Amino acid sequence: MHPRPTADDAPNDRLDDGRPAAQAERPLLIRLELIEIMVGAALCGVAAWFWFAAAAIDDEGGPGIGPDGFPRGIALLLGVLAFLMTGRALRRLALGETGPVVETGRPWGVLGGICLVVAFPAVMQQLGYYPAMGLFIPALLLAAGYRNVIGIALYAGGFLVFTRLVFGLILKTPLP
Amino acid sequence: MVDGLLNALVLFASWQVMLGLLAGVLIGYIVGALPGLSASMGMALIVPFTYGMSPVVSIVMLVTLYMASEYSGAIPAILCNTPGEPASAITALDGHPMRERGEAGHALTLSILGSAFGSVISTILLILTAGSIASFALAFGPAEYFALAVLGLSLISCLSGGSVLHGFIGLLFGLLLTTVGIDPVDGVPRYVFASGLLSGVHFLAALIGLFALSEVFEMLETSTDEPVPLKDMPGVSGQLALLLPHKWNLIRSTLIGYAIGVVPGAGATIASIAAYSVQKSLSKSPETFGKGNPEGVVAAETANNACIPGALAPMLALGIPSKASVAILIGALTIHGVQPGPLIFTKHPEIPYSIYIALFIGMPFMVLLGLGGARLWVRLTLVPKSVVAAIVAATCLLGTFAEGNDIFAVWTAVFFGVVGYLLRKVDIRPAPIVLALVLGYMMESNLRRAMLQSGSDLWVFVVNPIAAVCLTLAVAMLALPLLQGSRWMRTPRALDAEGTS
Numbered sequence: 001m002h003p004r005p006t007a008d009d010a011p012n013d014r015l016d017d018g019r020p021a022a023q024a025e026r027p028l029l030i031r032l033e034l035i036e037i038m039v040g041a042a043l044c045g046v047a048a049w050f051w052f053a054a055a056a057i058d059d060e061g062g063p064g065i066g067p068d069g070f071p072r073g074i075a076l077l078l079g080v081l082a083f084l085m086t087g088r089a090l091r092r093l094a095l096g097e098t099g100p101v102v103e104t105g106r107p108w109g110v111l112g113g114i115c116l117v118v119a120f121p122a123v124m125q126q127l128g129y130y131p132a133m134g135l136f137i138p139a140l141l142l143a144a145g146y147r148n149v150i151g152i153a154l155y156a157g158g159f160l161v162f163t164r165l166v167f168g169l170i171l172k173t174p175l176p
Numbered sequence: 177m178v179d180g181l182l183n184a185l186v187l188f189a190s191w192q193v194m195l196g197l198l199a200g201v202l203i204g205y206i207v208g209a210l211p212g213l214s215a216s217m218g219m220a221l222i223v224p225f226t227y228g229m230s231p232v233v234s235i236v237m238l239v240t241l242y243m244a245s246e247y248s249g250a251i252p253a254i255l256c257n258t259p260g261e262p263a264s265a266i267t268a269l270d271g272h273p274m275r276e277r278g279e280a281g282h283a284l285t286l287s288i289l290g291s292a293f294g295s296v297i298s299t300i301l302l303i304l305t306a307g308s309i310a311s312f313a314l315a316f317g318p319a320e321y322f323a324l325a326v327l328g329l330s331l332i333s334c335l336s337g338g339s340v341l342h343g344f345i346g347l348l349f350g351l352l353l354t355t356v357g358i359d360p361v362d363g364v365p366r367y368v369f370a371s372g373l374l375s376g377v378h379f380l381a382a383l384i385g386l387f388a389l390s391e392v393f394e395m396l397e398t399s400t401d402e403p404v405p406l407k408d409m410p411g412v413s414g415q416l417a418l419l420l421p422h423k424w425n426l427i428r429s430t431l432i433g434y435a436i437g438v439v440p441g442a443g444a445t446i447a448s449i450a451a452y453s454v455q456k457s458l459s460k461s462p463e464t465f466g467k468g469n470p471e472g473v474v475a476a477e478t479a480n481n482a483c484i485p486g487a488l489a490p491m492l493a494l495g496i497p498s499k500a501s502v503a504i505l506i507g508a509l510t511i512h513g514v515q516p517g518p519l520i521f522t523k524h525p526e527i528p529y530s531i532y533i534a535l536f537i538g539m540p541f542m543v544l545l546g547l548g549g550a551r552l553w554v555r556l557t558l559v560p561k562s563v564v565a566a567i568v569a570a571t572c573l574l575g576t577f578a579e580g581n582d583i584f585a586v587w588t589a590v591f592f593g594v595v596g597y598l599l600r601k602v603d604i605r606p607a608p609i610v611l612a613l614v615l616g617y618m619m620e621s622n623l624r625r626a627m628l629q630s631g632s633d634l635w636v637f638v639v640n641p642i643a644a645v646c647l648t649l650a651v652a653m654l655a656l657p658l659l660q661g662s663r664w665m666r667t668p669r670a671l672d673a674e675g676t677s
Contacts, residue, residue: 027397032602039602043345050352050367058364064627067362070620071355078348081341085602102601105397113396113565114594117389120573121586133574137566144399144562155563159570173578 028107032100033089040086047079112143129175130160180521184529187232188537196229196237197534201541204244205549208260209252215245215261216501223508231512232530238508239531240538242501243295243484246444247542250287250477251553255280256568258388262379263444263480265387265610266452266472272391273468281550282418286470287477288546289419292539293426294482298434299535302485306493306528316439318625319636323646324439325619328446329611330650331453339603346604350612351619353377360621361628372584379613380579381588384572386606389593392569394600399562422474425455433479437486444480444487445614451479453653485535491516492528 050071059066092099104110116139124132137156146152167173187193207218219238226234249261254271267287274283316324329347356367357376368374419426429451436447455475456465465472491502506516514524521528576589596606630636637643 036602039598039604043349046349046352050355053367057359057366058362060362064632065624067359067364067366070624071352071366074348074351074355078345078352081345081348085341085345104601106399109399110393110396113393113569114597117392117569117573117590117593121583121590124577124586125583129574129577133570136573137570140566140569141562144396144565146399146560146562146566151563155567159567163574167574167578171578174581175577176583 025106025108028104029101030104031093032102033093035102036089037086037093040082040089043082044079044086047075047082050075051079106145109143109145113140116140116143124176129163133163134160180525180529181532184232184526184533187526187530188533192230192233193236193530196233197240197538198541200237200240200534201244201538201545204241204246205248205542205545207241208245208248215242216504218245219501219504219508223504223511226508226511231509231514231524232526234508234512235505235527236530236534238505239488239534240542242505243481243535243538244542244545246481246484247288247291247295247477247546250291250473251284251549254283254287254473255553256388256564257391258568258572259383261444261480262383262610262614263448263476263483265383265445265607266448266476266480268387269452269466269476269607270469270472273466274470274473277468279468280553282470283473284550284553285418285547286422286473288543288550289416290422290426290429290474290478291481291546292543293419294430294433294478294480295484295535295539297427297430298437298482298485299532301430301434302489302535303532306489315642317640318622318629319640319643320646321618321622322626323637323640323643323650324446325615325622327646327650327653328449328615329619330653331449331611342602342604343608346599346606346608347612349604350609351616353382353609354613354616354620360617361624370584372582372588376617377613378580378582378585378588381576381585382592382613383610384576385589385592385594386596386609388568388572389589390596390600390606392565392572393593393597395561395565395568399560399565401561418470419474422471425471425474426478428454428458429475429478430482433482434486436479437483438489443614444483445611447479447483447486448476449611451475488531492520492531 054068054072054075057066057068057071059068116136120132120136123135126132127135134156137159138152141152141155163175167175188197203218203222204215208215218241222238222241226237229237246261246263249259249264250267250271252258252260253264253268254275257268257272259265259268271283271287274280329351354376356373357365358368358374359366365374372378432451432454433444433447436450437444452465452472452475455471456462459465459469459471461469487502488505491506509516509527514520514527516527572589572593573586576585577583579585596609599606599609626636627633637647
């Protein structure tokens with residue numbers, strides 16, 4: 001199903017000076033504490049939303065635990081633990097402790113990939129499955145740093161043929 | 177019993193039965209290997225084709241499909257960190273790191289041989305204990321199910337890798353997500369801000385997003401790196417020898433898988449988690465679990481395949497479906513006028529004995545397919561990462577949509593892909609979230625039913641022996657990391673640094 005990597009692949013994955021293409025993009029370095037604070041705050045927000053939105057759940061007040069009881073209990077626990085994570089990260093920052101750094105290689109490639117994946121369902125709804133996937137695979141290959149044009153065409157075409165055979169003809173799955 | 181087995185064996189001399197068996201193994205192998213296609217979905221798709229077949233051919237085909245798909249779910253889990261079946265998510269924890277070390281062939285070999293061992297021994301257990309052990313499952317009420325779910329969740333300390341605090345945050349996030357949708361007891365909608373959420377968060381889409389799409393985003397970070405060179409793959413005798421050091425692990429995981437399979441609703445995922453956790457706690461190198469320890473692959477795969485015959489015990493003895501796939505088997509038999517339950521052994525003895533023989537005969541075919549296939553699959557690891565990332569992403573999006581022709585499921589997978597990627601950055605791993613998604617519904621619904629039945633008396637969990645034992649074990653599992661030191665409060669990266677130093 002997958003064409004073997006050809007000799008053309010390697011030179012195309014390298015810069016003009018011979019360095020690997022990965023070195024073209026500098027990795028994004030962020031302190032772990034900063035990400036922990038952001039994620040912790042977001043999770044606190046999620047927990048708070050679940051807690052307050054539970055007020056809108058119909059509870060007829062019978063015996064036992066009501067439909068809002070379990071989610072409220074879990075939201076409270078999540079809020080406390082997320083707050084703990086955030087507080088711990090803030091404390092380390094305040095004390096000036098040298099923490100680990102989170103490295104994200106090829107940040108623009110990753111961002112491009114995320115945007116493509118997020119856009120795919122919307123494009124599929126507008127254009128239909130086959131055109132959307134026909135655009136998605138080459139675009140993601142390019143975002144991933146793959147530059148072999150014949151390979152791109154083969155992978156995209158092969159995947160569409162596979163879809164047509166397995167999902168269209170054998171499983172009879174209706175694709176938009 | 178011997179007469180029944182011999183009579184059923186005669187049926188296997190017919191080419192139709194053997195063809196059904198081979199077709200079942202082959203279709204199951206493909207269905208399991210494709211993320212988004214579950215065993216139950218594959219079986220549901222095949223059932224209409226079995227109308228014109230005899231009941232024996234039909235059940236043989238469906239049972240072998242079920243068995244093969246549970247095994248082959250490990251293939252994408254190991255190669256692309258994309259579980260083909262939910263239970264394979266546990267296999268991915270160590271199988272995928274092995275693949276990243278260039279040991280994909282070893283991981284695939286261990287998974288097929290472990291699966292075969294678990295399935296064969298578990299089938300023998302099924303033949304010997306079907307009647308008596310199924311009645312054990314009937315002893316489970318809401319209190320026992322709640323306690324079982326809590327015990328399952330307590331295994332988080334084994335799945336969270338480094339920091340238990342981060343593991344628990346993932347677990348609670350997953351539990352909160354299970355409260356979205358129609359309430360399991362009162363039937364009122366909760367947190368339904370989009371019509372697609374009425375039946376809750378789409379499990380398969382969440383699984384694919386958390387494990388596979390987030391992995392794709394990570395792959396993009398290093399997609400221009402050279403592929404990891406492939407290590408030598410042993411010959412067939414060498415492949416079989418790989419299993420020898422794991423004999424006690426195999427036996428333990430088989431027994432765990434079979435026992436959990438018998439309990440309705442528990443399923444292969446819980447069996448895999450339980451066997452994995454037990455193996456980790458008994459291992460001489462528990463710190464290498466989650467980083468490519470072959471023991472983890474063997475435990476998870478053996479248990480999830482041992483679960484299959486276990487799940488058939490309540491079906492054959494009591495007519496109770498222990499999971500969705502078994503419910504489809506019951507439906508297929510009912511179409512042919514066969515009612516599973518206590519009378520099946522007297523009215524239609526050829527059916528249970530055909531199932532036993534199909535599990536035995538189908539296994540060598542599956543092993544051949546698996547061992548031969550492993551040599552082909554490992555070639556995939558030589559494909560550039562950029563290509564793997566694009567094909568995995570496309571397969572995930574297609575599989576998620578095809579599972580229910582539902583665009584909302586695709587949005588769900590995308591959402592969980594992005595969330596899973598961000599959470600990975602702070603070392604909150606997908607496994608605890610998935611564990612909570614599997615057990616959350618079971619935990620809440622049975623907690624509330626138990627409280628209703630007991631008039632809100634918490635003693636119901638203490639006076640009930642099965643529940644009390646499960647809850648005691650759960651408390652012990654949770655207390656263990658606290659006794660080991662302050663793993664709760666340290667970051668996983670700090671723990672890693674300590675381990676390195």
